[in-house]
Amino acid sequence: MNEFLHQLASGLALGGVYAIMALALVMIYQATQLVNFAQGEMAMFSTYFAWKLMDSGWPYWRAFAATALISFVGGIVIERLVVRPFAKAPVLASVIVFIGLALIFNALAGWLYGYSVTSFDTPFSGRPWLGNVYMSAHESGAVAVSLCVLALVYAFFRFTPLGLAMRAAAQNPVSSRLVGIRVGWMLAMGWGLAAAIGSIAGMMAAPIVYLDPNMMAGILIYAFAGAVLGGIDNPFGAAFGGFAVGVLENLVGAYVVGAEVKLSVALAIIVAVLVWRPSGLFGRRLVARV
Amino acid sequence: MMSGSSGRQRRGVTLAVLACAIAFPFLASGYHLYQGAQVLILAIALLGLNLLTGFNGQISLGHGAFFAIGGYGAAILTEKFGVAYWAAIPIASLVCFGAGFLFGFPALRFGGLYLALATFALAVATPQILSYKGFDAWTGGSQGVLLAKPHAPFGLLTADQWIYLVCLFCAAVLYWAARNLATGRIGRALIAIRDQPIAAETMGVNAALYKTTCFGVSALYAGVAGGLSAIAVGFVSPESFGLSLSLSFLVGIVVGGLASLGGVLFGALFIEFVPNLADQLSVNFGESAKALPGAIYGLLLILIMAAMPTGVAGALRFAARLAAAPGARSS
Numbered sequence: 001m002n003e004f005l006h007q008l009a010s011g012l013a014l015g016g017v018y019a020i021m022a023l024a025l026v027m028i029y030q031a032t033q034l035v036n037f038a039q040g041e042m043a044m045f046s047t048y049f050a051w052k053l054m055d056s057g058w059p060y061w062r063a064f065a066a067t068a069l070i071s072f073v074g075g076i077v078i079e080r081l082v083v084r085p086f087a088k089a090p091v092l093a094s095v096i097v098f099i100g101l102a103l104i105f106n107a108l109a110g111w112l113y114g115y116s117v118t119s120f121d122t123p124f125s126g127r128p129w130l131g132n133v134y135m136s137a138h139e140s141g142a143v144a145v146s147l148c149v150l151a152l153v154y155a156f157f158r159f160t161p162l163g164l165a166m167r168a169a170a171q172n173p174v175s176s177r178l179v180g181i182r183v184g185w186m187l188a189m190g191w192g193l194a195a196a197i198g199s200i201a202g203m204m205a206a207p208i209v210y211l212d213p214n215m216m217a218g219i220l221i222y223a224f225a226g227a228v229l230g231g232i233d234n235p236f237g238a239a240f241g242g243f244a245v246g247v248l249e250n251l252v253g254a255y256v257v258g259a260e261v262k263l264s265v266a267l268a269i270i271v272a273v274l275v276w277r278p279s280g281l282f283g284r285r286l287v288a289r290v
Numbered sequence: 291m292m293s294g295s296s297g298r299q300r301r302g303v304t305l306a307v308l309a310c311a312i313a314f315p316f317l318a319s320g321y322h323l324y325q326g327a328q329v330l331i332l333a334i335a336l337l338g339l340n341l342l343t344g345f346n347g348q349i350s351l352g353h354g355a356f357f358a359i360g361g362y363g364a365a366i367l368t369e370k371f372g373v374a375y376w377a378a379i380p381i382a383s384l385v386c387f388g389a390g391f392l393f394g395f396p397a398l399r400f401g402g403l404y405l406a407l408a409t410f411a412l413a414v415a416t417p418q419i420l421s422y423k424g425f426d427a428w429t430g431g432s433q434g435v436l437l438a439k440p441h442a443p444f445g446l447l448t449a450d451q452w453i454y455l456v457c458l459f460c461a462a463v464l465y466w467a468a469r470n471l472a473t474g475r476i477g478r479a480l481i482a483i484r485d486q487p488i489a490a491e492t493m494g495v496n497a498a499l500y501k502t503t504c505f506g507v508s509a510l511y512a513g514v515a516g517g518l519s520a521i522a523v524g525f526v527s528p529e530s531f532g533l534s535l536s537l538s539f540l541v542g543i544v545v546g547g548l549a550s551l552g553g554v555l556f557g558a559l560f561i562e563f564v565p566n567l568a569d570q571l572s573v574n575f576g577e578s579a580k581a582l583p584g585a586i587y588g589l590l591l592i593l594i595m596a597a598m599p600t601g602v603a604g605a606l607r608f609a610a611r612l613a614a615a616p617g618a619r620s621s
């Protein structure tokens with residue numbers, strides 16, 4: 001039983017990372033109906049940036065905030081320079097461009113920081129929180145940070161004019177433009193936010209999975225699985241899916257198939273959801289007008 | 291419509307390339323021969339992926355997995371069951387056809403993006419599945435399987451020459467088959483499904499059947515390539531079938547030209563020799579040269595999609611048109 005609770009708890013910790021990664025994916029999906037395959041590598045690159053800052057003596061939280069901010073700006077720049085020219089291109093072209101971006105970030109990280117595996121600091125050290133013996137301090141902290149990110153994103157989209165404008169631009173770009181919303185900039189902001197959220201996911205994941213240029217490939221497919229499971233057009237469905245996938249992955253890995261083939265759990269979830277419930281648990285059924 | 295002269299031109303180019311390819315094993319030797327065989331093997335895999343992605347518009351980021359099934363299938367059949375290699379490759383590729391056909395099903399329900407997601411996950415998970423302990427007896431776990439190299443019949447040729455010629459034979463037959471598929475009624479149906487799915491269905495094209503069968507055929511091509519690769523290399527291991535293999539296939543068809551069958555040769559040359567070049571540079575630049583292929587691949591993917599979406603094949607066609615009719619730029 002103890003062992004079971006332990007697996008459950010560490011599943012929740014990584015599940016939080018998957019949840020905010022899935023949220024970042026959904027944010028771009030809602031506005032463009034595209035999935036950003038480079039999201040993982042962008043997050044990995046941001047995480048290296050944070051590591052570099054801390055390595056040069058910055059305290060954790062200052063590096064954390066700076067990384068999220070720089071990632072936000074970086075996301076906007078990428079949208080403007082690389083993604084924008086393909087806005088009207090077919091899905092295939094966009095996917096190829098995203099894969100290209102992912103390869104570039106992966107190569108850039110390897111070139112700048114090397115391919116060796118590095119450890120990454122955590123601000124949550126010391127004794128477990130609140131007498132919770134099933135989670136390390138970092139795991140509790142990661143869950144807390146994920147929940148904070150979810151709450152902040154919710155508040156941003158629900159209560160601020162900018163959030164409202166972004167939702168409007170995603171749902172109905174033509175009418176939004178007519179009422180004076182700059183739709184193009186809203187898309188770029190979406191990319192920026194997604195990049196910032198991804199960087200937080202990377203910084204929360206790195207102490208658990210260690211830092212190397214390929215650290216996010218696995219996390220990205222769990223986030224895909226989470227987003228597909230919860231419904232890729234529903235942010236909270238996707239976040240729930242992320243937590244669920246984290247827990248499932250750990251339990252199935254520990255008790256059914258063995259930890260060394262855990263990645264196939266994500267594959268199985270994606271295929272199963274597409275076969276039985278393509279819109280996910282909380283997604284809207286997609287109806288296309290002919 | 292293809293005019294008569296350009297059809298004759300194409301046949302001439304094809305025959306010239308074939309003649310060079312046949313002469314190659316008698317001029318080159320050793321490592322170059324091995325590289326030549328690798329190029330042919332990659333070209334076969336790219337043909338399959340191009341039928342699927344270029345012609346039918348279905349995005350697969352996980353063809354490395356079918357390549358792996360072909361490779362492991364051939365290795366297990368020859369080493370554990372004593373099947374001859376020339377029988378093992380067709381059997382393994384039929385298994386791939388089945389696997390591809392089945393994998394095409396879940397993706398039918400939704401647009402191409404979901405297929406990209408699922409195949410991406412497949413590519414990432416493949417090395418783990420291959421090294422799964424439960425299959426150790428068959429796959430050798432993370433150690434992989436060693437294969438004996440086949441000898442040439444009658445001892446007329448060296449083993450390397452023989453393997454090269456076997457690859458060339460398969461590549462030529464599969465190219466011929468792909469060209470017949472793509473230029474006929476089936477090819478038109480595939481393209482129609484890619485460009486106008488709803489119109490294609492109203493014209494009576496059974497899109498579901500075409501799409502899943504196309505996925506199966508494409509996986510079959512990847513399987514033949516994987517089987518040949520296992521025999522040419524003499525070794526299969528999980529690490530060689532990871533995400534980077536699948537992505538390099540994508541790079542290959544984009545560089546060669548989407549929906550261009552001749553272009554796969556350029557794509558195959560490209561993805562064979564760029565990593566080689568990086569290996570040579572790493573002597574001078576150390577570990578950071580490892581980043582070079584990824585950087586080149588990534589930049590090229592974006593630049594080609596922006597400036598030259600038809601790839602090298604399209605650029606050559608354009609150049610040939612310019613040379614044939616100078617001044618008549620807009621035809």
